[in-house]
Amino acid sequence: MNRATRFWRSTVGKKIVMAVSGIIMIGFLILHAAGNLQIFESSAKLNTYSAFLHGPANELLWVVRIVLFVAVIAHIVSAYQLTMLDRAARPVPYAQKKLQAATIGSRTMRVGGVLLALFIVLHILHFTTLTLQPAPMAAGDVYGNAIASFRIWWVTAFYVIAMIALGLHLYHGAWSSARTLGFEQGHSDPFHRPVAVTLAVLIWAGFTIVPVAVFFHWIS
Amino acid sequence: MNLTLRVWRQAGPKAPGRMVEYKAADISPEASFLEMMDVVNETLTLRGDEPIAFDHDCREGICGMCSMMINGVAHGPNRGTATCQLHMRSFEDGALIYIEPWRVRAFPVVKDLCVDRSALDRIVAAGGFITAATGGAQDANSVLVSKADADLAMDAAACIGCGACAAACPNGSASLFTGAKISHLGQLPQGQPERYRRALAMVEQHDAEGFGGCTLHGECQLACPKEISIDTIARMHRDFLVGAATTREERSGSGVG
């Protein structure tokens, strides 16, 4: 069997694929959140940035899109396969089972992950392809589109809920991926995870603030 | 103390099982959990009933045989103790106690609370050894090992192979066991020659036995009677990663010339 097959067939190999693709997505999210926050500066600033991405940086944009697409697919395929293996490993459930260490983050990886997958699809159909227009939207006017959409309560609510799922996913994922890749933290308390908490809170807040600010007219 | 037990009864590997209720009367709070089970079995035997089969051997926390899920927690409520070291004073008088076997596909039930854990032996057989000829006992310090490495290796080597990690894991993964066995040898100079091959082979055997994957919930570390750290899992991942990247297939005749 060749090396790549041996790697991919094992639970540890799939887990490493999951961690690497997750970290790629985290890297993207930091850039994405930073881009979004320009909405607080001015409409011109945000729309110029968008024009830059779609103009001079177009090739780069496509490279990033392809890398992300591969990462998302690899992440979902390994998540699905691991989940099936994990379920099969305990065919008879316990009559009584108490969890002692699992956090809300680790317990919601699967359901939160499915919500994120749904979110990613809807989000692209919403802002990238403009297929779903909760309010009239125009190509090139990112600022106007954001304002029009996030004034609608259920659009904002959906984004806020999805970002809670993202925050929880990162609270576990940013911590566990380091161990998946072989870094031992030497701290026996799994709740001690300052880097993951900081990262999760920053990314969660960076995304959540935009729809919330628009909804409450902090940006007009 | 008077207790109510709900115990999993299953006549054999293929037989259907169910939870059955028993009264445990006049139990001393000083009794160990297994002694309490002995008292219950004595009553059952005198009544002409089949006693509850459960595994045990050393009754001092070193053999890893006593494997029971007690009220949904592997080895019961106390941290860092095996079932045999758990005492009835840890329970309230009148308590209701659920007692179940390890529920993992790779650990089929043999009878009642006894499960077959030979899957763990096969994981060790797949790579938990060194190939260097050991010969007679050497001078203690002829191979130098740093204190830090020796400590980590000893902590991992404390694993008694009870299977509580897989029993407690929501995914039924024996990663803590496999990680402990891989990283106790991987930490020492004697374990270096086959370090990465070992990690590959043991992880592959772990998967072949039907254990699940690790999500790093951390349940295993709290269930472990020897309090082995999930850092051993991180070390297993690292050795596996290096192994997958560098190990070559062995070819017959290679190295012969």
Ligand code: HEM
């Ligand atoms: C697209 C939908 C997604 C699904 C279905 C999904 C699902 C999952 C699941 C089930 C796990 C736990 C796997 C396990 O049992 O170990 C996981 C881990 C992880 N996810 Fe996701 N996820 C998704 C999106 C994301 C996103 C957008 C990010 C990053 C921003 C991300 C980052 C991570 C990280 C870092 C881990 C930890 C990997 C590890 O423990 O080594 N995921 N994901």
Ligand code: FES
């Ligand atoms: S009987 Fe030996 S560890 Fe409990």
